[in-house]
Amino acid sequence: MEQEMLRAGVESTRFAGQVVVVTGAAGGIGGACALRFAQEQARIACLDIDAAGNAQMAAACRELGADAIALPCDVTQAGDVEAALAAVLARWGQVDVLVASAGVYTGDPLATVTLEQWQNTLAINLTGAFLCNKAVAPLLMQRGRGSIINISSMAGKTSWPASAEYSASKSGLIGLTRSVAMELAPYDVTVNAVCPGNTLTGMVRRVSAVIGARDGMTSDEWLAMRARDCPLGRLAQPWEMAGVVAFLASEDSRYLTGQALEVDGGMVMA
Ligand SMILES: NC(=O)c1ccc[n+]([C@@H]2O[C@H](COP(=O)([O-])OP(=O)(O)OC[C@H]3O[C@@H](n4cnc5c(N)ncnc54)[C@H](O)[C@@H]3O)[C@@H](O)[C@H]2O)c1
Numbered sequence: 001m002e003q004e005m006l007r008a009g010v011e012s013t014r015f016a017g018q019v020v021v022v023t024g025a026a027g028g029i030g031g032a033c034a035l036r037f038a039q040e041q042a043r044i045a046c047l048d049i050d051a052a053g054n055a056q057m058a059a060a061c062r063e064l065g066a067d068a069i070a071l072p073c074d075v076t077q078a079g080d081v082e083a084a085l086a087a088v089l090a091r092w093g094q095v096d097v098l099v100a101s102a103g104v105y106t107g108d109p110l111a112t113v114t115l116e117q118w119q120n121t122l123a124i125n126l127t128g129a130f131l132c133n134k135a136v137a138p139l140l141m142q143r144g145r146g147s148i149i150n151i152s153s154m155a156g157k158t159s160w161p162a163s164a165e166y167s168a169s170k171s172g173l174i175g176l177t178r179s180v181a182m183e184l185a186p187y188d189v190t191v192n193a194v195c196p197g198n199t200l201t202g203m204v205r206r207v208s209a210v211i212g213a214r215d216g217m218t219s220d221e222w223l224a225m226r227a228r229d230c231p232l233g234r235l236a237q238p239w240e241m242a243g244v245v246a247f248l249a250s251e252d253s254r255y256l257t258g259q260a261l262e263v264d265g266g267m268v269m270a
Helices: 028-039 052-063 078-092 117-141 164-187 202-214 219-229 236-249
Strands: 021-025 044-048 068-072 098-100 147-151 190-196 260-263
Touching: 021 028, 021 117, 028 044, 028 052, 028 098, 028 202, 028 236, 044 052, 044 078, 052 068, 068 078, 068 260, 078 117, 098 117, 098 236, 117 147, 117 164, 147 236, 164 190, 164 260, 190 236, 202 219, 202 236, 236 260
Parallel strands: 021 044, 021 098, 044 068, 098 147, 147 190, 190 260
Antiparallel strands: none
8 A cells, every 4th residue: 555645636725824843744644744734835844853855855845836944853852953943933934833743663562672762762752742842832822823733643542562662652742732732722822632543654664564573464464454453444644644733733623722633543442
């Protein structure tokens, strides 16, 4: 099954003039979000530690007619995050939306997770999102508008084996989202989390190979099993996450804050 980053035929001016900062923009879900906002005429700042992939994604946004820049950034480094935000403000003078999508997942069982691996996952998935929320929040509060969307996971809501450090980071991110939502609500700024189910990205391909091999399956067999386990009977495409993220940044969701939406084909429900 091919990864589909873009929903064809989207023509909208919904985010014209708005500035959207996307972390993990070189990846599947972050990239699909950057492209979706580009389709809807936002100005996009792509942030990622993968400088080459990030530059490609910003170029793809520009091909859709959007103004877009690539800013290399390690979200675990406060200095990197601050420098990236300073570059965004120097160019456009404002931020309207943050999508915090940078993340990692190893799929290792507890017995083999090292302390270093635990700390690395927490540093990227949770501390990285914290640093980005902290850097963007005052800008949105000052303007009295805007949205933050943190990409958590269904693993933050329910139980999976071989996910100790990942689940902990993603549950923590839901806690962070709710607290920031409370603080920013008086300023008319909404803060929500999206909890994706299995979405066809590089991350899922890598982890399915590791977990599948442990269970005596190929990557494709393991993914097919996950699709059968899902009430909607299939895996998600990255553009399907991007559509929900765009909704959460739009005028249609101004009364929706502090939520962690399961966009998982019904997996957590089941
Ligand atoms: N794909 C899924 O099935 C799935 C399911 C649930 C949640 N998620 C979450 O969605 C988010 C995006 O995942 P994806 O599937 O697009 O994975 P991906 O691997 O395609 O993208 C992740 C991106 O994060 C970047 N990144 C990693 N460490 C970074 C750092 N220190 N600083 C900046 N960027 C960094 C990577 O370079 C990569 O481009 C992650 O937070 C992930 O946990 C994904």
